Amino acid sequence: MVSSVVTAKKRMSLYLDEALKSDLERLAKIRKRSLSNLIEVLCEEELERARKDGELKDA
Structure with a gap:
């Protein structure tokens, strides 16, 4: 079965x-997230940390 997500x-x-x-x-399962969502959240957290530390400036 193929499902499409809009x-x-x-x-x-x-x-x-x-x-x-x-x-x-394993971490995604523990946190009751999909693997994709976990990776997205981890990326968002790292970007927030980089902005806070001045490593990444908003465009």
Whole structure:
């Protein structure tokens, strides 16, 4: 069964070490999130930290 999700979010592909992927899947399950959502949240948190530290300036 193929399901389609309507979203304005962009799709991207990435390559992960198998152990990293496995750990992320475990963490996503613990936090009751999808793997995709967990990665999105982790990226948002890191960007917020980079902005706070002055590493990344808003455009």
